[in-house]
Amino acid sequence: MEQKRPLGLILIGSFYIFGAFVLILTLFTNATEQFGIAVRFGLPNVPENIMKVFVSIISLVMAYGYLELKKWGYWFSIVFNIYFLIVSISLYLQYSQQYGQYGRQPFLGNALWSIAVLIYTLKIKHFLKKGFVV
Template sequence: MEEKRPLGITLIGGFYVFGALVLIITLFTNATDKFGIAFRFGLPNIPEDIMRIVVSIVFLVMAFGYLRFAKWAFWLMITYTVYFLAVSIILSQQYNEQIFYGNAIWSSIVLVYTLTKRKYFYKDKLSS
């Protein structure tokens, strides 16, 4: 009997696809935030539109591999979540803004969950 894809993997991958789509949509709207996406990633000197495009591409590539249990996507997700967790913690200490706490909590959840499901990324075949 083949194992099914864990629901958490599907949800996390789906959230990253959704996030990428939202970032792409915000390129064509007049969306303004107190803290832009570049700032949230700890790179405030990069133009906002360029950062949205780059983050969208990274999210889509990462989600594509993550949903297909690619080993490289496992490591990309781990690297991304550790980086974003660290930046969110640093920014939350500096600015005491709720959004940074939420980013840190989400990154922690994704990191822990991904690490607990690492066996799925090291199997040859898995049914969807």
């Protein structure tokens, strides 16, 4: 009997796809942020536009593997979110000293997202099972 794909998987994968498209759109706008995407990924010396393209591609590849229940998508998601969690926590601690409460909010949100995705991904075992339908 075929089972439905869990809603959490669909939501997480969809958020990564949405985020990638938003990053691509910001290449063509004059969007300014206090902390760009390069800073949020712990690479402040990388040009912002290059980082946006790189993160968009990585997010789309990861979302594809995640939504298609590929083992590499599972592991890619875990490694990506562990890296993003570590960077977000370290930046949270660094910027909370420099900028106070408002300087650390983006990094706290990123850390909480990474924790939520990691807990959900590690909890489910759907990547190891077959017979799921969209």
